[in-house]
Amino acid sequence: MIEVSDLTKRYGPTLAVDALSFDVRPGAVTGFLGANGSGKSTTMRLILGLDAPDAGEARIGGRRFRDLRWPLREAGSLLEARAFHPGRSAREHLAALAASNGISRRRVDEVLGLVGLAGAARRRAGKFSLGMGQRLGLAAALLGDPPVLLLDEPVNGLDPAGIRWIRDLLKSLAAEGRAVLVSSHLISEMALLAEHLVVIGQGRLLADTSVAQMSAGSSSLEEAFLELTESSTQYRGARPQDTPVISAKEGRR
Amino acid sequence: MTALTARVPAGRYGFRHVARMEWIKLRSLRSTWWTLAITVAAAIAIGVTVGINTRNANGDLTNNALAGIIPALLLTSVLGVLTMTSEYSSGMIRSTLAAAPSRPLLLAGKAAVFGALALAVGEAASFISFFAGGAALRHGIAAPALTGPGVLRAVLLSGVSFCLVGLLALGLGAVIRHSGAAIAVVVGGVYVLPTIMASVAHGLGVYMPIIIIGNSLTTTKPEPCGSHGGQCVHFVSAWAGLGLLGLYAAVALAVGGWLFARRDA
Numbered sequence: 377m378i379e380v381s382d383l384t385k386r387y388g389p390t391l392a393v394d395a396l397s398f399d400v401r402p403g404a405v406t407g408f409l410g411a412n413g414s415g416k417s418t419t420m421r422l423i424l425g426l427d428a429p430d431a432g433e434a435r436i437g438g439r440r441f442r443d444l445r446w447p448l449r450e451a452g453s454l455l456e457a458r459a460f461h462p463g464r465s466a467r468e469h470l471a472a473l474a475a476s477n478g479i480s481r482r483r484v485d486e487v488l489g490l491v492g493l494a495g496a497a498r499r500r501a502g503k504f505s506l507g508m509g510q511r512l513g514l515a516a517a518l519l520g521d522p523p524v525l526l527l528d529e530p531v532n533g534l535d536p537a538g539i540r541w542i543r544d545l546l547k548s549l550a551a552e553g554r555a556v557l558v559s560s561h562l563i564s565e566m567a568l569l570a571e572h573l574v575v576i577g578q579g580r581l582l583a584d585t586s587v588a589q590m591s592a593g594s595s596s597l598e599e600a601f602l603e604l605t606e607s608s609t610q611y612r613g614a615r616p617q618d619t620p621v622i623s624a625k626e627g628r629r
Numbered sequence: 630m631t632a633l634t635a636r637v638p639a640g641r642y643g644f645r646h647v648a649r650m651e652w653i654k655l656r657s658l659r660s661t662w663w664t665l666a667i668t669v670a671a672a673i674a675i676g677v678t679v680g681i682n683t684r685n686a687n688g689d690l691t692n693n694a695l696a697g698i699i700p701a702l703l704l705t706s707v708l709g710v711l712t713m714t715s716e717y718s719s720g721m722i723r724s725t726l727a728a729a730p731s732r733p734l735l736l737a738g739k740a741a742v743f744g745a746l747a748l749a750v751g752e753a754a755s756f757i758s759f760f761a762g763g764a765a766l767r768h769g770i771a772a773p774a775l776t777g778p779g780v781l782r783a784v785l786l787s788g789v790s791f792c793l794v795g796l797l798a799l800g801l802g803a804v805i806r807h808s809g810a811a812i813a814v815v816v817g818g819v820y821v822l823p824t825i826m827a828s829v830a831h832g833l834g835v836y837m838p839i840i841i842i843g844n845s846l847t848t849t850k851p852e853p854c855g856s857h858g859g860q861c862v863h864f865v866s867a868w869a870g871l872g873l874l875g876l877y878a879a880v881a882l883a884v885g886g887w888l889f890a891r892r893d894a
Contacts, residue, residue, distance in 0.1 A: 421893075424723075424726070424727060424730075425726070425730050426723060426726060426893065426894045427893040427894070428891075428893060441730055442730040442731065444730070445637070445640070445641035445642070446637055446638070446641060446642055447642070447727060447728055447729065447730055448727070448728050449636070449637045449638075450637060451727075453727050455723050457720050457723070458719070458720045459720045459721060459722075459723040459724040459727075460719065460720070460721055460724060461654070461658065461715060461719040461721045462719060463658050463659065463660060464654070464657050464658060465657065468653060468654075468657035469657075469724075471653050471657075472650045472651075472653035472654045472657070473650065473724060473725075473727075473728045475646060475649040475650045475653055476642055476646045476647055476649070476650035476728040476729045477642055477646065477728060477729075478638070478642065478646055516724055516727075521636065
């Protein structure tokens with residue numbers, strides 16, 4: 377399980393994450409929702425110890441990420457951007473990560489098969505398409521067969537068959553008793569994938585609720601999300617009724 | 630949950646695991662082997678060329694045969710920089726830290742693996758250059774023997790310099806993080822700065838890495854009095870030079886490690 381308590385991160389004058397607290401429980405997929413720039417990726421980076429929080433902390437199975445004994449066996453992660461060297465083959469990339477946590481080569485081949493990259497395992501990862509890169513990232517996350525998964529926009533670049541595949545995979549991983557946190561701004565995907573939702577806006581918690589509860593008061597989950605985040609959305613295109621007037625305040629980034 | 634966590638074995642990841650990861654990373658890039666092959670080839674080619682053109686039998690023939698060490702070091706130092714900075718430019722650092730979040734341990738593993746490889750390649754380059762450069766001597770000049778005074782020390786320390794300059798570069802890579810900027814600083818600091826120092830401050834020039842390698846490590850006997858524009862320059866001894874290079878590498882790694890542990894990745 378993941379416990380986030382009072383997590384706060386400032387980048388210069390910007391408060392990216394603002395006293396954020398929530399738990400990600402085992403046995404369910406928790407959707408992590410927020411508009412662009414709402415602090416989802418920063419929160420993930422803070423949980424994974426890539427960035428240091430200014431206040432608060434995040435714990436995985438009771439420990440801070442940097443104190444995990446076998447990080448890949450305790451928490452698997454996939455962040456939004458590519459995280460592999462383009463000159464290295466998919467297999468060697470995973471073999472290197474596996475070695476750091478005492479994971480066997482057999483498991484490397486196993487996850488390559490699981491994500492559908494067995495045929496491309498010896499190709500240089502720099503030649504991969506976006507979707508293949510995502511699959512390689514997912515393979516790395518699954519390498520240690522961890523009880524906790526943190527995935528930032530995992531469906532990015534996947535084709536419809538790939539999206540369904542990853543949805544089924546994540547649901548079955550959660551059903552096995554794992555805590556799965558999946559960020560996305562695709563509400564329709566979340567409606568199909570998640571049971572629980574954590575919604576943030578401008579780094580603050582807006583909702584920590586079940587999908588059923590959140591969509592109950594509105595015509596759809598999308599409608600409920602938009603109502604909830606309206607006041608805290610920073611980057612927004614003009615609405616149809618606004619088009620003749622460009623607000624100086626909104627036009628400014 | 631308990632069933633899942635029970636599968637995590639006892640103990641924890643350590644230096645051995647991190648070093649194995651870094652070794653797989655280093656060896657699985659073709660550029661590593663190309664760079665090292667060119668390093669050795671360049672050192673030998675220059676040693677042979679100097680050997681062929683040597684006419685003075687009374688000069689330091691060992692130093693002549695090792696003339697390719699300094700140019701070859703350039704490639705090793707670039708590789709040292711990239712070992713660290715390519716983690717950032719490719720985004721690999723996120724995967725690396727997700728697997729091994731202890732940053733001091735990670736840098737130690739990287740330094741140990743790269744240092745060992747640079748040492749092995751450096752010794753190969755030095756010994757082959759020494760024998761090839763000696764064999765290339767003409768004009769009836771006899772090749773120097775390893776048993777001669779100071780010869781084995783010069784050849785061995787030349788090889789060690791690859792390791793130490795490579796680690797200095799790796800440490801600077803950890804400090805600067807950006808490949809282009811870090812390569813510029815290493816090349817500028819190691820190769821250009823001594824030239825400037827030579828013209829403005831002779832006294833300090835002898836402490837520059839490249840001067841240490843060229844005049845203290847790769848020589849069989851210290852030049853009694855250097856010939857820099859009529860001024861007498863006292864080069865440091867071979868062992869003092871080795872200590873200084875080691876100190877520079879240690880300082881770069883310590884500062885790099887300190888920043889690595891404190892900065893957001």
